[in-house]
Amino acid sequence: MNKRWSIKDVPAVDNVNRLAAELNIDPVLSALLLQRGVNTFEEARFFFRPDIRHLHDPFLMKDMERAIERIEHAIINKEKVLIYGDYDVDGTTSVAVVYSFFKQYHSYIEYYIPDRYKEGYGISQQGIDYAAQHGFTLIIALDCGIKSVDKIAYANSLGVDFVICDHHTPGDELPEAIAVLDPKRRDCNYPYKELSGCGIGFKLIQAFAEKNDIDFEKVARYADLVAVSIACDIVPITGENRTLAYFGLQKLNSEPCIGLKTLMGVAGKSISYTISDIVFLLGPRINAAGRIDDAKHAVELLIACNEADAQLKGDLINIKNTERKEHDLSITDQALEMIGSDDVLIGRKSTVVFNENWHKGVIGIVASRLTEKYYRPTVVLTQSNGHVAGSARSVFGYDLYEALCECSDLLIQFGGHKYAAGLTMHPDNVPAFIDKFEEVVSASITSEQLIQQIPIDAELRLEQIEPKFFRILNQFAPFGPENMAPVFISKNVYVSGSPAIVGSNHIKMTVMQPGSAHFDCIAFNHGEYASQIKKDVPFDICYAIEENVWREKRTIQLNIKGIRML
Missing domain, CATH: 2.40.50.460 (OB fold (Dihydrolipoamide Acetyltransferase, E2P))
Incomplete structure (x- = not known):
């Protein structure tokens, strides 16, 4: 595939030379700093010397005070608390961090991961029913919940309170939870908007520790899990994320938690991890638990307290990852054959492929592989629980989420980001969706965006x-x-x-x-x-x-x- 070489704009020469002189570095390096928004000696010092003191005050986040008060009330009154998280890497690391931390201060606590196939993404009615039936009066939801308006209303009717910790873009209406922690709220003045879901969970325990005079070291011990979430959820490595990733990598490479240490061993690389290593070696294995079997296995690994338990879970997850690879390669081959044998599909500016028998757990990976091959917005669809579920991936510069908004009349639900999304629809709508998605993409994508740069x-x-x-x-x-x-x-x-x-x-x-x-x-x-x-x-x-x-x-x-x- 031909690729377009795209040279970034060169900063003003005067600024380049000024910063180079101030820092005594090559002008090429000072230009790189300016491209990253680092303009002064002091900003460069912050950039090159991350400090844990650079983390923002967690109470700057809207509703943080209310969240901590509700959790403290639950602890004092010995209420049963359920830590609820999504089944991907960000969700499972979030649950591991928040559950492990509060388990030290509260005995009546459990965690819950929804079944990818039976419950789907986010807050599920089944999960709320489980909480109500087992006497849980508070759910701390991590990496999900910001759009679960109806589900939270249902929980309220059952006497189950929610504290939501999410990082996705809110809808027009916020859920009626006790607290909604999300820097992307329009009314939230938190200085950094791009935390991972696990990052929000980290800020929650940071706030609790500050309020209750708990040494910060008891919070910082979870930085390795936060770094894994930052890497695998593809959030920007800027600002507070960069500080968390920097110290998280230090911990991962010096004193990882037992679960991550075990996973690094089964992955075949035990030292010198980078963000890229996490993405390609650890992330797929953690994800494989929920894609092929049950994401609770991933949480059990990440919260393991002894090496024997961790090794059992690590080996199991590695086996599931091998199964995931087999499904992934088989479905990718089938999809490529489907496209390659159809002149209409080849000629389109989007790719939408559907097979009711494909494994739902790997269609996101397949969508990424098809995007690499044909370099255009891609949706891979399969049958799931009477509906059609899909994973979508985009190309650089093209807003996939906006394209799906244009097709929303054909969808039951959808959510995600500019470059990745998930969706469900009625089976009868598949042909219309394929045509509508192509129509929307063709009208809005530029020829340059269809050439990988x-x-x-x-x-x-x-x-x-x-x-x-x-x-x-x-x-x-x-x-x-x-x-x-x-x-x-x-x-x-x-x-x-x-x-x-x-x-x-x-x-x-x-x-x-x-x-x-x-x-x-x-x-x-x-x-x-x-x-x-x-x-x-x-x-x-x-x-x-x-x-x-x-x-x-x-x-x-x-x-x-x-x-x-x-």
């Missing part, structure tokens, strides 16, 4: 890549949305020696520019360029700069994202 931060001469530059560049981590690992372009580079094909379609080679050192490179899935790259033939590359460790030897390596022959 490689965002490039800056142009760089290879001679600028020296130890100090690389050391400072590493301090831009943790990398993730809105703080991605910088990608550079270097023009007129030359190969030293001959490129080699490794694996199925990857290139290993060494490049240089006149006057520069030689740099080892890896170019994944660029094997078609091997025959064109020759000595004395210049070409352009765009790449990220990484550290490669081989047999305890550390070297700088360029991870090439694109090659352009001249």
Whole structure:
């Protein structure tokens, strides 16, 4: 697939040079800071030196005082409290954090994860009935609930109170809960709006600790779980999230909780985790519990108090992840065959595929794979409990949620974000939805949005890549949305020696520019360029700069994202 190289706007030269002089760094690095909204020496100090004291006062969040008062009342009066969370990584880590913390101060507490297939996403009537029937008078809902107006009204009628901790965009009406914690509320002045669901849960226990003179260390011990939620829920690595991710990664790599330590072991990598490692190694395994079996297994792992219990759950989850992979690959192959054999589907600006027998637990993953292949807004549908359920994924710059709003007359319900969403509809509406979604996407998507782009931060001469530059560049981590690992372009580079094909379609080679050192490179899935790259033939590359460790030897390596022959 051809990709469009998109070079970001260069900040004003005066500002670049001023900040470079103040910080005594290469102007390319100061330009990267300015692109990230870091404009002054003091802001750079905050950026490069995250401090736990940078966390905001949790009581700045609307309804936090009411939430803590209701929880304190429940503890004093020995009420039964139910910690309720979604079945994905953000939801299960949220439950693990809040349940584990309050379990130390309240004996009458349990947790509840809805069944993905029987109850669906969010607050369920079945979950409320469970609470009422078992004497729970307070539910703390995590990573869900902000749009559950009818469900909360039902709970109120049964005498079950709710404290909602959510991070999704509210609807026009808020639920009548005791407290609704969500920085995205229009009337909430909390300074940072992009916390994960687990992040909201963390602020809840932070507030409780402050109010009850509990040492902050008893809150900070859960930072590794918060980092996992931040990574897997694809929230921006900016502001407070960046601080939480920074310290969460430190804990994950030094003293992880027993459950995460076990999961890291079964994943085959026990040290030096990055945000990317969490996304690709830990996240799928945690998610697999709810996709294939029961997400409660994930919570049981994450709250485990001894290694034997954790190992049992870790091994089980790893088996479920293997099953998930098998379903994922099989359904992806079927979907690709369905598209490839249909000229109408191939020619569309959207992809919608439906098979009533596909496993609901993996259709989101399949939607992501189809988006990678065809690079256009994609919806994968399957049959579930008499309805048709779907997962949708989008391409850079295109608002999928808005497109689904245009199709809302055909949907029972939908929710999500700009780039990912879930939906349900009546089976009879599938043909009409396929046509309507294509009509909406065709009318609103641009031709540029249908071509995958490689965002490039800056142009760089290879001679600028020296130890100090690389050391400072590493301090831009943790990398993730809105703080991605910088990608550079270097023009007129030359190969030293001959490129080699490794694996199925990857290139290993060494490049240089006149006057520069030689740099080892890896170019994944660029094997078609091997025959064109020759000595004395210049070409352009765009790449990220990484550290490669081989047999305890550390070297700088360029991870090439694109090659352009001249």
